[in-house]
Amino acid sequence: MRIADESGLKELKNSVLQERDSLRPCITICGGTGCHGYACEKVIAAVENEIERQNLKDKVSMRVTGCHGFCERGPIVVIYPEKVFYQRVAVDDVPEIISQTIINSKIIERLLYTDPNTGVKPVHEDDVPFYNRQKRIIFGNNGKIEPTNISDYIALDGYGALCKALFHMTPDQIIEEVNKSKLRGRGGAGFSTSKKWAITRASKKGMKFIICNCDEGDPGAYMDRSLMEGNPHLVLEGMIIGAYAIGAHEGYIYIRNEYPLAVRNVGIAIKQAEELGLLGKNILNSGFNFTITVHKAAGAFVCGEETALISSIEGKLDGPRPRPPFPAQKGLWGKPTNINNVETLANVPLIIERGADWYSKIGTEKSKGTKIFSLVGKVNNTGLVEVPMGMTLREVVFDIGGGIPKGKNFKAVQTGGPSGGCIPESLIDLPVDFERLTEVGSMMGSGGMIVMDENTCMVDVAKYFLGFLDDESCGKCVPCREGIEKMREILTNICKGEGEEGDIELLEEIALTVKETSLCGLGQTASNPVLTTIKYFRDEYEEHIRNKRCPAGVCLDLISYSIDAEKCNGCGACVRPCPTQAITGEKKKLHSLDQEKCIKCGACFETCKFDSIIIK
């Protein structure tokens, strides 16, 4: 059934709303990849069975939604219309949820989230501290819709922005509106989206392409995945508007093969949109044609770079090439091509629908709107958080993230993935936007935010990133290929206790050369992890080099495990986990650890409940 025009879409929306009773209880269960890690599919099946068993089909509805963001607490169940928030729900809890909460409106205390700092147990989703400080303009609908059901999206005014763009605006007006909103690319560099669109639009007539970059190679970031999985229509709508603005009739979504659920959901979404006439030939009878092809990537970080991405779609392996010509002038198959990140495109329908004035009120002077960060690592509440630009790191890590687990001390936060840097505690009040992050030597990147505590070794972190980049460098240009490897070698030596005086200076010199002379963004930013860790944690490097010590107790060659005679009560719990039988001792007596046998695997440290294993 095709929708004929704008009013047709409104009618469809109304009929969907009419069918639904907004007061009828609805159980939403997160079906994002994170919750699948907690076997949410079993919970989903249990809810289905239970509704069937209690014969409640007409009284309760159920929805399997995309990621809610609070992945650490999954499987997450939210019950509408009150938005009762249950976390860590198991199959056995399901009958109780239905008979208690749904039928008797009773709250099940033990399934509520407990704030680790205050002990408060908020009942409603909006009161959970993790959520109530966020501004979820893009991500918010993820929890309300079933990604494989286009009606859910339409019920929430979905594709309204597309109608507005197609029937009430010219392409130039759209670009002007996006320009006024000051939207900047969320893929990393933060280039003005409207400028890119304008260049592509101005390029000579004929074939043009728009590509949505969902390669998301940055380890530690997964917002693109969650958007694609949880709300694919939002991205599609943004993409169609973008295509209309620049005059493209063909689009590609370049998506990681490691994201099977996202590939599936976006495929379904495209099919549904095509069936309704929102995609394909003569969209909503406006005369505008646009088709989208999904291209599965095969797993190479550098293919996220736009020119490498283009050559990868073409089936070649040419890697990055020098710009100009920019893809906006000469891209896919030599035609003008616009590449945008998933999150950038998800912002577009909002700007068109609510207007640039509304949008540009959010954020800072030069960075507008919100940004989704993946707050992960050593932090209590891990997950995806969407905050207005300009929020301080402290608010993100401590207020939303709930601070560092086990009462440990905060040490640094790493932003921007392998291209970014580590920001130390002294800069914790830094407002997060494109400019500020660049000023301190890091960058926004795709929005990974990895929190590190006192047990994280910064030299090891730098080594880790260089290892990643060394593997992923395409090897086309010498500074990146050789420079990164040399830096990695030096760092590996430092971590082994073979560092020498002068290593830090040598690292800095190589880092600057690599930064200035590499061909593509990978090499140009590869030095950031090294330079920022040296800048802010030089003493830690010196400690490794001069005293052959790893203060954080991470670098295996520089540490030893021993037993604290004061604390050990001889419980014997550590004896069995030790793979080399290095720990011996009688029950209830002080145990001893044979340094000769110890392979420093850390099994005893993980097992001991009395903190009596010491790392030195």
Add this chain to the structure above:
Amino acid sequence: MPPKKTEDKKIGATLVVGGGIGGMQAALDLAASGIKVYLLDSKPSIGGVMAQLDKTFPTNDCAMCTMAPRLVEVGRHKDIEVITLADVESIKGTAGNFTLKIHKRPRFVDEEKCTGCGLCVANCPVHNIIYVTPEKDKIDISDEHAKIMNSIIKEYEDVEGPLVPILQRTNETFNYLPEPVLRYTADKLNMPLSVVCRIATFYKTFSLEPRGKHIISVCLGTACHVKGAGRVTSALEGELGIKRGETTKDMLFTIETVRCIGCCGLAPVLKVGENVHGLMSKTMVPELLHTYEKA
């Protein structure tokens, strides 16, 4: 070089045969002592084998870094004349006074005008291939596999740049990319095997080795790294008695490492097949393996 009458008078010109790294260095040394040098190579360009190497023994120096400055210098030196695509046919005379007959093959391109932009390669209608030696006799594929491959290749007939999707499907079908299949694909698509192999080795998805029934992908992304993914990996390695990238003898498990599977909230994470297992720890490993052993 017209031969001089006086046999004992030595003339200051030399010919260096072979423009590899040795030839180039010889040419440069000679030219530096003020002698005119002809540098001859049978290939279309000088540089030789070293340009194909990544590293040199024993210093592990980057080959290109050693070579590039010499290439440039040879190209620029006023006393060095480079003669490429040429072979020596005969030598006559004695030291200091040789006459050579050189056979120079045609290049079909005006060397004065060509800037080496490479556009002609991209636009060549005969498959953009410069040097291909078909190795049809080496394709040793079973009929059954050939049939599977034919249907996969057919599926992507109309796709531009079909190689990656074809290899993805092949990898899924066979769980890895067998050599005969790669050779067959190259032949079918009319591509050099090297191009196919380059793609097959560049992307992480592809494996050239047979893999086990359960592929364990341990995430070593940043979030998982700081939360101790390394220890989970070594526990797996210890338990299965194999290293990362290897497969157990009974072909049941393969350990692979990946960089982020997008479940960073549950770090450390691993995947067995398509099933995600979050918040892993060393101690959970044996039980996890056990459940899959039985499955």
